[in-house]
Amino acid sequence: MPVxxxxxxxxxxxxxxxxxxxxxxxxxxxxxNACAMGEAKxxxxxxxxxxxxxIRKNGELVExxxxxxxxxxxxxxxxxxxxxxxxxxxxxxxxxxxxxxLAEEVGGVIDNTSTVCHGPSILSIQxxxxxxxxxxxxxxxxxxxxxxxxxxxxxxxRHIDRYTTFAEGRFQKSAWRGYLSRLTGILSKKRLHRAVNxxxxxxxxxxxxxxxxxxxxxLQNKRKMIVVDVRKTRSAEIADYFLQVKPNKDYxxxxxxxxxxxxxxxxVDKVTGxxxxxxxxxxxxxxxxxxxxxxxxxxxxxxQGKHRNIDAALSLVRDLNRRTKxxxxxxxxxxxxxxxxxxxxxxxxxxxxxxxxxxxxxxxxGETSVVDILCRGESDAALVVASDPVAHxxxxxxxxxxxxxxxxxxxxxxxxxxMADVVIPSAFVGIEVEGTAYRMDHVPLPLKxxxxxxxxxxxxxxVLQKILGEVRRLRRNHN
Amino acid sequence: MPKLKxxxxxxxxxxxxxxxxxxxxxxxxxxxxxxxxxxxxDIKLLxxxxxxxxxxxxxxxxxxxxAVKSKxxxxxxxxxxxxxxxxSVLANPKTHGTGMPSLKGEIAEIEPAITxxxxxxxxxxxxxxxx
Ligand code: SF4
Numbered sequence: 001m002p003v004x005x006x007x008x009x010x011x012x013x014x015x016x017x018x019x020x021x022x023x024x025x026x027x028x029x030x031x032x033n034a035c036a037m038g039e040a041k042x043x044x045x046x047x048x049x050x051x052x053x054x055i056r057k058n059g060e061l062v063e064x065x066x067x068x069x070x071x072x073x074x075x076x077x078x079x080x081x082x083x084x085x086x087x088x089x090x091x092x093x094x095x096x097x098x099x100x101x102l103a104e105e106v107g108g109v110i111d112n113t114s115t116v117c118h119g120p121s122i123l124s125i126q127x128x129x130x131x132x133x134x135x136x137x138x139x140x141x142x143x144x145x146x147x148x149x150x151x152x153x154x155x156x157x158r159h160i161d162r163y164t165t166f167a168e169g170r171f172q173k174s175a176w177r178g179y180l181s182r183l184t185g186i187l188s189k190k191r192l193h194r195a196v197n198x199x200x201x202x203x204x205x206x207x208x209x210x211x212x213x214x215x216x217x218x219l220q221n222k223r224k225m226i227v228v229d230v231r232k233t234r235s236a237e238i239a240d241y242f243l244q245v246k247p248n249k250d251y252x253x254x255x256x257x258x259x260x261x262x263x264x265x266x267x268v269d270k271v272t273g274x275x276x277x278x279x280x281x282x283x284x285x286x287x288x289x290x291x292x293x294x295x296x297x298x299x300x301x302x303x304q305g306k307h308r309n310i311d312a313a314l315s316l317v318r319d320l321n322r323r324t325k326x327x328x329x330x331x332x333x334x335x336x337x338x339x340x341x342x343x344x345x346x347x348x349x350x351x352x353x354x355x356x357x358x359x360x361x362x363x364x365x366g367e368t369s370v371v372d373i374l375c376r377g378e379s380d381a382a383l384v385v386a387s388d389p390v391a392h393x394x395x396x397x398x399x400x401x402x403x404x405x406x407x408x409x410x411x412x413x414x415x416x417x418x419m420a421d422v423v424i425p426s427a428f429v430g431i432e433v434e435g436t437a438y439r440m441d442h443v444p445l446p447l448k449x450x451x452x453x454x455x456x457x458x459x460x461x462x463v464l465q466k467i468l469g470e471v472r473r474l475r476r477n478h479n
Numbered sequence: 480m481p482k483l484k485x486x487x488x489x490x491x492x493x494x495x496x497x498x499x500x501x502x503x504x505x506x507x508x509x510x511x512x513x514x515x516x517x518x519x520x521d522i523k524l525l526x527x528x529x530x531x532x533x534x535x536x537x538x539x540x541x542x543x544x545x546a547v548k549s550k551x552x553x554x555x556x557x558x559x560x561x562x563x564x565x566x567s568v569l570a571n572p573k574t575h576g577t578g579m580p581s582l583k584g585e586i587a588e589i590e591p592a593i594t595x596x597x598x599x600x601x602x603x604x605x606x607x608x609x610x
Contacts, residue, residue, distance in 0.1 A: 011496075011500065012496075036493060036496075036497050037493070037496040037497050037500055038500075040496075040497045040498075040500035040501050041500035044500060044501040044502065044505075045500070047501065047502055047505070048501075048502030048503070048504045048505060049502075111578075115578045115579065116578075116579055116580060116582075117579075119577060119578045119579050120577050120579050123577060151490065151491065153493070154491050154492050154493045154496065155490075155491040155496065157493065157496075230488065230554070230557065230583075230584075231488070231549075231551045231554050231557065231559065232551045232554075233551060234493075247486045247488065247557060247583070247584040248583075248584045298490065298582075298583070299490075299583065301579065302579065302581065302582045302583040303581075303583040303584045304581070304584060306575065306577050306579055306581075307577055333491075352578075353578055365576075365577055365578035366574060366575075366576035366577055366578055369574065369577075369578025369579075370578075371572060371574055371578060371579075371580050372574055372578060375572050375574075388503065390564070390604070390608075391503065391562075391563055391564045391567060392562060392563070392567060393567060393570075393572075393580070394539065394567055394570035394571060394572035394580045394582075395539065395540055395567050395568050395570065395572075395607055396539060396572045397572050397580070398567065398607070398608070399607065399608060402608045412502065412503065413502065413503065413504055414503045415503060415564055415600065415604055418601075418604060419604065419608055
C-alpha cells in the first residue's frame with residue numbers, strides 16, 4: 001500500500017508536517033503521527049459530505065449543475081451593493097488571492113476569521129510591535145515557556161510535543177520525564193484526598209489552585225513551563241506551575257508583572273488574588289531564563305480589555321528584553337489563519353477587515369469588520385468560504401447573515417451551508433488538492449494531495465476563479 | 480427553583496476539535512458542544528444530578544444544555560461551554576470597536592430544566608433562523 005510521508009496536517013495552527021498517510025484504493029486507511037484531531041480529519045473527512053452543488057428553491061436546497069450554481073452565485077455577488085466575503089483561514093493562499101480579486105471586483109468587504117480570534121492581537125502588534133521568531137528556534141533554545149490564556153493540550157495538541165516543553169531540542173532537553181514524576185505525584189495526591197474524604201464521610205473542598213510556594217522544579221536549570229489561565233486546563237496540569245487568574249483580570253496581572261520587571265514597587269499585598277511575593281518570585285524566574293517565550297491565546301484576546309490585554313503582554317515582553325531574551329507569539333487557531341493575514345496584507349496592505357466599497361482598500365476594524373457590519377445590518381449579500389460563521393458568530397450577527405442571500409463554498413456540510421442559498425462543495429485542500437499555507441510562526445509549507453477529489457468537486461481556487469469570471473462577464477454586459 | 484449567577488466562558492475542547500473534523504452533523508460533534516461544564520459544587524447548588532439538562536441565559540439568548548461535571552474543578556461560579564452553535568446563542572455581539580465579539584467572561588444565569596430537552600443541531604438552527 002502506498003505510504004505518503006511528510007504530509008502537512010490541515011487542521012490547527014501547529015500545522016505539523018510529519019504526518020504519514022497510508023492510502024489503499026484511493027482511500028486513506030491509516031494515519032501516523034497526527035493527534036486525535038488531525039487523525040479524525042484524515043479518516044473522517046469524507047463521511048457527512050455533500051458533493052453536488054445546491055441552490056435553494058422554494059425554501060429547499062436542491063441539487064443543480066456546477067454551472068448553474070456558479071451563475072447564481074455570481075448574480076448574487078454582482079448585484080449586491082455591499083457584500084461580505086468571509087472565511088478563508090481553512091483554505092490555501094492561492095484561493096485567498098482569488099478571493100481578494102473577487103472582493104475588489106464586486107466592491108465588497110473581505111474579512112477573515114482572525115476578526116473573531118486574534119484580530120485584537122493584530123491591532124496591538126500594529127501599535128506596539130512584536131519580538132517573535134520561528135518555532136524551530138524555540139524547540140532548540142527556549143528554556144522558559146509560558147502559555148497564557150491558551151490551552152494547547154486541547155486546541156493545538158502536538159504543540160508542546162513538537163515545539164516546546166516536551167520537544168527534544170539541540171540545546172534544551174525535553175521535560176517529559178519531570179512531567180511523568182509530577183503526574184504520579186498529582187494522582188497520588190488526588191487519591192489520598194479522596195480516601196480521606198471517604199474515610200471521614202465528608203466532602204472537603206480541594207486545595208486552592210494557585211500554589212503560593214513555587215515548586216522547586218522552577219528553580220532548576222532546565223526547561224520549564226508555566227500556564228496562566230482562568231481554569232486549571234489540561235495544559236495547566238502538565239505545567240511546572242499554574243497561575244490562576246480571575247476572569248477578566250489578565251490586564252492587571254500583566255501590568256503588575258511589568259512593574260516588577262522594571263523594579264517598581266507594588267503598594268498592594270495581592271494582585272487579582274495572588275500575593276505579590278509569589279509574583280516577585282515568578283518575575284525572578286522570567287528574568288533568570290536564557291530564552292523565554294510567551295504564547296498567548298484567546299483567553300487574552302476575547303476577555304475584557306481585548307487588544308489592551310495584548311498591548312500589556314507585548315509590552316511585558318519588551319520590558320523583559322532589557323533584562324534577558326524573551327519572545328512572544330499568538331497561538332493561531334486554523335491551519336492557514338496566519339497565511340490569510342499574510343496574503344491580505346501583501347495584496348491590500350491590511351491583514352483583515354478590508355473594505356473595497358470605495359474602489360480602494362480601507363481598513364477600520366470596528367467599522368469594516370464583519371460582525372460589526374452584520375450587527376448594523378449593512379450588508380446585502382455574503383460569500384462564505386471554508387468557514388462556519390452560523391455556528392460561531394454571536395446569534396444576533398448570524399441571523400443577519402442568514403437573512404440576506406448567502407453563498408457558501410466549503411467541502412464540509414456545516415450549519416452555514418445548511419442555511420445558505422447557494423452551496424458549492426469544494427475539494428479538501430491538503431487532502432485532495434495542493435496549495436500553500438503558513439504555520440503560526442509565518443513559515444510557509446506546502447499542502448499535499450494524497451487522494452483524488454470526487455469528480456464533481458473542484459478546489460476552492462477553481463470555484464472562485466469561475467465565479468470571478470462570471471461576475472466580470474455580468475458586469476461587462478451590464479455596462 | 481434554584482438559580483445561579485455565573486461567569487460564562489467559551490472555548491475549545493479536544494472533543495469539540497475531534498467532533499468538528501468528524502463532521503458538524505455527526506453525533507460526536509453535537510454531543511461535544513451542547514454541554515456546560517460546571518463545578519460539582521455548583522451542580523449541587525442547582526439541586527440537579529450530573530448530566531441533567533440546565534437552561535443557561537444571558538442578555539442575548541438562552542439555551543438548554545447538559546450539565547456535566549468539570550474535570551477542571553474547583554472553579555465555582557464559572558461555567559464553560561465549548562465553541563459551537565449552542566454557545567453562540569448566548570454570545571455577546573458587542574465588539575467595542577475591535578471587530579471582536581466578547582466571548583469570554585459573560586454574565587449568565589443558570590437554572591435546572593429537567594423537563595426540557597437539548598435540541599438537535601437541526602432543531603436549534605430552525606428555532607434560531609426559522610429556516
Ligand atoms: S497538532 Fe494540529 S496540525 Fe498537528 S496533527 Fe494535531 S491537529 Fe494536526
